[in-house]
Amino acid sequence: MADLSVRICGIDFKNPIIPASGVFGYGKEYEQYYPLSELGGIATKGTTGAKRTGNLPPRVAETPMGMLNSVGLQNPGIDHFIAVELPHLLSCDTVILANIAGSTPDECAEVAAKLDSTDVHMIELNISCPNVKQGGAAFGTSCTAAAEVTRAVRRATKKPLVVKLSPNVTSITEIAKAVEAEGADALSLINTLLGMRIDLRTRRPILHNNMGGLSGPAVFPVAVRMVWQVANAVKVPVIGMGGVMSGEDAAELMMAGASAVQVGTAIVQDPYAPLRIIDELNAWLDANGIASAAELTGTVRPW
Amino acid sequence: MKQDRYKERLACRVRAMEQLTAAAWSMVIECLEAAAKAVPGQFVHILPAGSFTLRRPISICGIDKEAGTLRIVFEVRGKGTDALSQLHAGDTVDMLAPLGHGFTLLPENARVILIGGGIGTPPMLPLARHYGADAVVISGFRNADAVILQQDFAETGAKTILCTDDGSAGRAGLVTLPLEEEICAEKPAMICACGPLPMLKAAAALAQKHQIPCEVSLEERMGCGIGACLVCACRTLDEHGDEQYLHVCRNGPVFKAEEVVW
Structure with missing residues (x-):
């Protein structure tokens, strides 16, 4: 039994596997399957200042080794989250990363300020949602905008701040450095890649939003590459994600530079995926004589 | 292997397969606990074997609590349902069930x-x-x-x-x-x-x-099947007559007709 614990921004995680924001809601749907205390942490559903209804359906399409989604940040708003969802989540004996988003830097800052007075462990600022018209990816695709929104949120909270980056950029390292310079305590990547599918019969895009975010095993090599690039470009820790389906995938992303790993699409497919991935990572570490998961981070030996 | 314990929780044995028409198939699945809980109108969520990412939601067509089986009848519409149609009695399927409100x-x-x-x-x-x-x-x-x-x-x-x-x-x-x-x-x-x-x-x-x-x-393209991922949205009216999105997997698949925005 290897030591699976990792430490990020002074926060202890019992293991490095975290359900990614969006697939796990606020956790309660999964409690019928297992106690949430088995998880390293939970990145909660992206929450905005006001309630959002989300995009028209269809919101999902299967793709080769992956899926597209365009939920459009449907959520009940930060006040509901803090009053109704957060108290229970904080009693679950796991690290809670409150994922937040907004249309403007001010909205993001306002949401962060409200969370600052709660006991939430970390804030994950989403500057990379591809499915909303304002804010979202618009923040994450220019260094200036990414820096501006990070600065605004940094001023609003003393909580450990993780900024979640978009892969839909020419140079993710430039964005990463801009966000780090404004005080991000950690970075998480990658959000989904912008994609599109068309129904040949109707000539309509399958998603009502026309475009959506691609996730799943199809994007895993992109995630490995970007985690590696970013981990080499910044000093703050990196939380990796993008198509992780197995314990070996998690180990690979950690070798590329991730200190912990988020799991998204695998959970849409199988509610037990995070537990299976934790066990598989543990078994892989044991089989390879590695005493601690934390030792893996950044140990890739590039040519 | 320890990790098999998660697969086992979802693995069910196919008891019988029957082709009903050129496109429609009937499958009887052994699932004691799911059959005991199931009510008319609920659905099962099956992951076809192979390189599929998403499960397929299929309405329950038969509930036999004594035999501990559920029956589904589905139409081959794409590669996923085609893969399901090629299963035989004795094969296992990866299934979450029963889901939704009946x-x-x-x-x-x-x-x-x-x-x-x-x-x-x-x-x-x-x-x-x-x-x-x-x-x-x-x-x-x-x-x-x-x-x-x-x-x-x-x-x-x-x-x-x-x-x-x-x-x-x-x-x-x-x-x-x-x-x-x-x-x-x-x-x-x-x-x-x-x-x-x-x-x-x-x-x-x-x-x-x-x-x-x-x-x-109702039917909609679905993700997790348990109300977390929010993809299978259905436009409905709340008690004040305001439009909202509910979700076919958790709030449905059965809805009161008057709450649906047609």
Whole structure:
């Protein structure tokens, strides 16, 4: 039994596997399957200042080794989250990363300020949602905008701040450095890649939003590459994600530079995926004589 | 291996496979716990073997609590359902079940009208078994080659009315004509429907006209199946008449017709 614990921004995680924001809601749907205390942490559903209804359906399409989604940040708003969802989540004996988003830097800052007075462990600022018209990816695709929104949120909270980056950029390292310079305590990547599918019969895009975010095993090599690039470009820790389906995938992303790993699409497919991935990572570490998961981070030996 | 414990929780054995028409298949699945819990209108969420990312939601067509089995009838529409159609008795399937909310069940002697269109017909069968001779089952299909489950419905004791678009079996035309005739003959306590959207919309309109409670089973492209990922959105009205998105997997698949924004 290897030591699976990792430490990020002074926060202890019992293991490095975290359900990614969006697939796990606020956790309660999964409690019928297992106690949430088995998880390293939970990145909660992206929450905005006001309630959002989300995009028209269809919101999902299967793709080769992956899926597209365009939920459009449907959520009940930060006040509901803090009053109704957060108290229970904080009693679950796991690290809670409150994922937040907004249309403007001010909205993001306002949401962060409200969370600052709660006991939430970390804030994950989403500057990379591809499915909303304002804010979202618009923040994450220019260094200036990414820096501006990070600065605004940094001023609003003393909580450990993780900024979640978009892969839909020419140079993710430039964005990463801009966000780090404004005080991000950690970075998480990658959000989904912008994609599109068309129904040949109707000539309509399958998603009502026309475009959506691609996730799943199809994007895993992109995630490995970007985690590696970013981990080499910044000093703050990196939380990796993008198509992780197995314990070996998690180990690979950690070798590329991730200190912990988020799991998204695998959970849409199988509610037990995070537990299976934790066990598989543990078994892989044991089989390879590695005493601690934390030792893996950044140990890739590039040519 | 330790990790197999998670697979085992979802692994179910296929007891029987039967091809019903060129495109429709019947599968009986051994799942003691799911069968014990299942109610009419719920669905199963199956991950086809191979390189598929998403599960396929399929309505439950038969619940046998004594045998510990669920039956599904599905149509091959794409590669995922094609993979399911190639399973054999003895194979295992990766299945989450039962999911969603079913139909409101009235006392067994209530007169109800059950409407099924095409591959929307199977979820009406557990209802027909519940209501027996007090139910009227009106099912519509494209043509005689697509007709399924008529013998099963007859065995429940329900009155069955078969319609086809081209008149090649049963009555020619849409299910709405016999629906209105049955409503006028004796007003039912409830109408339950599953099928193509235009059919559901027409059934809901007739129910509203005659002031009869109506429940419809909806379909949408689905993700997790348990209400977390929020992809299978359905536009509905809340108690104040404001539009909101509910989700087919958790809030449905059965909705009250009057809460759906058609």
